[in-house]
Every structure is written in C-alpha cells, then in structure tokens.
Amino acid sequence: MREVRASAPGKVNLTLRVGAPTPDGYHPLVTVFEALNLRETVTVRTSKTPGVRVETIAYLPDGSIDEATTRAMADVDPQTHLAVRAARVLQRLAAAGPWASTAAGLSIRVDKRVPVAGGMAGGSADAAAALVACNELWELGLGDEQLQAIGRSLGADVPACLAGGIALGTGRGDHMSVLRDGDEEGRHHWVMLLSHEGLSTPEVFREFDRVDAAGAPALAEPAPEEVAALCGEPEELGHCLVNDLQAPALRLRPELAETIGAAKDAGALAVTLSGSGPTVAALVRDAEHARALADALSEAPTVARAIPTHGPACGARIESTEAI
Ligand SMILES: C[C@@](CO)(OP(=O)(O)O)[C@H](O)COP(=O)(O)OP(=O)(O)OC[C@H]1O[C@@H](n2ccc(N)nc2=O)[C@H](O)[C@@H]1O
Numbered sequence: 001m002r003e004v005r006a007s008a009p010g011k012v013n014l015t016l017r018v019g020a021p022t023p024d025g026y027h028p029l030v031t032v033f034e035a036l037n038l039r040e041t042v043t044v045r046t047s048k049t050p051g052v053r054v055e056t057i058a059y060l061p062d063g064s065i066d067e068a069t070t071r072a073m074a075d076v077d078p079q080t081h082l083a084v085r086a087a088r089v090l091q092r093l094a095a096a097g098p099w100a101s102t103a104a105g106l107s108i109r110v111d112k113r114v115p116v117a118g119g120m121a122g123g124s125a126d127a128a129a130a131l132v133a134c135n136e137l138w139e140l141g142l143g144d145e146q147l148q149a150i151g152r153s154l155g156a157d158v159p160a161c162l163a164g165g166i167a168l169g170t171g172r173g174d175h176m177s178v179l180r181d182g183d184e185e186g187r188h189h190w191v192m193l194l195s196h197e198g199l200s201t202p203e204v205f206r207e208f209d210r211v212d213a214a215g216a217p218a219l220a221e222p223a224p225e226e227v228a229a230l231c232g233e234p235e236e237l238g239h240c241l242v243n244d245l246q247a248p249a250l251r252l253r254p255e256l257a258e259t260i261g262a263a264k265d266a267g268a269l270a271v272t273l274s275g276s277g278p279t280v281a282a283l284v285r286d287a288e289h290a291r292a293l294a295d296a297l298s299e300a301p302t303v304a305r306a307i308p309t310h311g312p313a314c315g316a317r318i319e320s321t322e323a324i
Pocket residue numbers: 013016025026027028029031118119120121124154155156157158171172173201202205274275276277
C-alpha cells in the first residue's frame with residue numbers, strides 16, 4: 001500500500017478580460033493568474049476496497065477545523081467532487097499499467113484551506129493536487145503538458161493551479177504560459193475578504209452576457225511593460241488590476257461595493273474582485289500591512305472573514321510519498 005500527499009494553490013486573477021461567448025457558451029478569456037499560498041492538500045492512498053472514497057476537512061486560517069464548510073463538503077456528490085473526478089481519469093490509465101492490481105481502490109483525503117465558491121479556485125486546486133498525487137501513486141509518468149491537458153478537461157482554472165506562479169491564461173483561460181515562477185516568500189501581499197454567501201460562476205457569466213458582452217472590446221494579451229508591472233512591485237501591480245466580471249458580480253451582489261469601499265478606506269493599495277467573486281482581494285504593501293488591514297476589516301458587516309495571504313506561490317507539487 002502506498003500513500004502520496006500533494007498540494008496545490010488557490011488563486012487571484014490579477015487581470016481578467018472576457019470576450020463575447022462562443023457558440024458552446026464558454027467565453028474567450030485573457031487572464032493573468034497569481035497563485036496564492038493558501039494551499040489545498042490532497043492525500044491519496046491505495047485501498048483494498050474497490051471504488052474511490054473522499055473525505056474533506058476544511059480549516060480556518062488559525063488552523064482549527066471549519067465545521068460548517070466540512071459539513072457542506074460532506075454533502076457534495078462524490079461524483080462531482082473535483083478531486084474524485086481528477087483521480088478517476090488517472091485511475092483509468094493506471095488500470096492498464098503495472099499498478100493495475102492496486103488501481104481499483106482509492107481513498108482521498110482533502111485538507112481544504114481555500115474558501116469554497118469564492119472565486120479562488122479551491123475545487124480546481126483539489127483537482128490539480130489529485131492529478132499530481134495520482135500520477136506519482138500509480139507511477140504513470142505523465143508530463144506537465146499531459147497533466148495540463150487533463151486538467152483543462154476538468155475545469156478552466158485547473159491548469160493555473162497546476163502551473164502556479166504568475167501565469168497568463170488564454171483560450172478559456174486554460175492555456176497557460178508562466179510569466180514568473182512561484183516561491184515560498186511571495187512578493188505580493190493580499191487580504192482576501194470573504195462574503196457571507198458564495199456566488200455561482202455561470203450566473204456571473206450569464207449576467208455579463210446580459211449586459212456587458214455586446215460592448216466587450218477585442219481581447220489582447222498584455223504588452224511586455226504590463227507583464228513587467230504585473231510581476232513587479234505592489235505599487236506597480238496596483239495600477240494593472242482589472243476584472244471584467246466585477247461589474248456583473250456587483251449587479252448581482254450590490255453589497256460587494258461596500259466591501260471594496262471599506263478596503264480602500266482602510267488603506268489598501270488597490271482592490272479587485274477575485275475571479276467571478278464574491279471574494280474581494282485587497283492588495284497591500286507587506287505582511288504587516290496585511291495583518292493590520294485584516295484586523296481592521298474583519299468586523300465589517302459585509303465581510304465574513306479576512307484572510308491575509310501572499311503570492312506568487314508554487315504550483316501543484318508532491319509533499320510526501322510513503323509505503324504504508
Ligand atoms: C471565472 C474564473 C476565472 O479564473 O474562475 P472562478 O472565479 O470561477 O474561480 C474561471 O474562468 C472559471 O473557472 P472554473 O470555475 O474552473 O470554470 P469551469 O468549471 O470550466 O466552468 C464553469 C462555468 O463557467 C463558465 N465559463 C468558464 C470559463 C470560461 N472561459 N467561460 C465560461 O463561460 C461556464 O458557464 C461554465 O459552465
């Protein structure tokens with residue numbers, strides 16, 4: 001029996017430009033992701049019992065168990081749990097390889113630190129970590145390009161969670177080129193301001209289609225000087241933050257304007273919606289500024305929780321491999 005543990009980062013979109021939808025309903029995107037050091041950990045273990053089982057435990061920033069989210073994740077249909085979906089794709093490949101005898105049974109444990117349904121790609125990070133972990137568990141030898149292609153088939157954000165760092169996403173936002181590698185320290189400090197209620201990604205895109213799509217300009221990739229600013233000092237980055245989903249998300253959730261206003265008033269360098277929201281990302285100078293802003297905003301009426309974090313973080317990676 002073997003056990004492999006892998007981790008993958010959540011994300012914030014530094015830029016998110018959205019084009020009019022194509023006939024399949026998806027939207028062309030030009031987006032720059034920054035991986036955050038809020039990481040999901042996925043532990044996979046071969047099991048004598050056939051099938052794939054998953055247990056998800058969610059944590060609060062202080063490391064204690066987030067009982068409400070843990071209960072909510074227990075209600076997610078295992079067929080739709082992104083870690084399970086990712087593991088099943090690799091399980092089918094393993095069934096044809098040397099580990100075929102142990103491929104039939106798998107247990108997965110997800111330790112969750114990325115808020116659920118917040119526009120921070122927690123589910124996609126679970127899929128990315130599960131892909132990397134199962135690739136190792138069953139010694140499939142899949143390379144980065146193959147994992148990226150499988151990731152893309154699971155969800156538009158999965159390739160960004162695999163890649164990490166600061167990365168440009170084109171196509172559906174799922175074809176990646178890394179602009180800057182991630183590291184442990186991070187140079188951009190953020191306070192992620194959570195809402196009391198999640199927001200559905202398709203709903204935000206539908207609202208974009210209703211009002212904004214007709215006037216959407218042609219999409220262009222960032223020029224070299226913009227790439228330099230996105231990867232540069234926080235003050236330069238602050239001028240580049242843009243998100244075409246912010247207006248539709250604010251129409252659906254007008255109270256998010258209060259969160260954005262409160263973050264600006266409290267001294268954030270710049271403020272943006274994270275992806276399709278509803279999490280609001282406040283860019284700050286450094287770790288100390290992040291702690292002070294998180295303290296100042298944690299009692300704001302529209303803020304459920306304020307989480308300091310930083311990026312760019314490393315992409316999905318193996319943490320440990322053990323024979324058990
Ligand atoms: C908006 C973004 C920005 O990074 O992230 P979130 O804020 O949700 O985390 C992503 O595009 C979301 O990524 P993800 O949540 O993985 O998307 P998917 O599961 O592939 O798609 C969910 C739904 O989003 C819409 N969708 C997604 C990507 C895209 N390029 N066009 C779309 O229209 C579709 O309605 C789709 O049914």
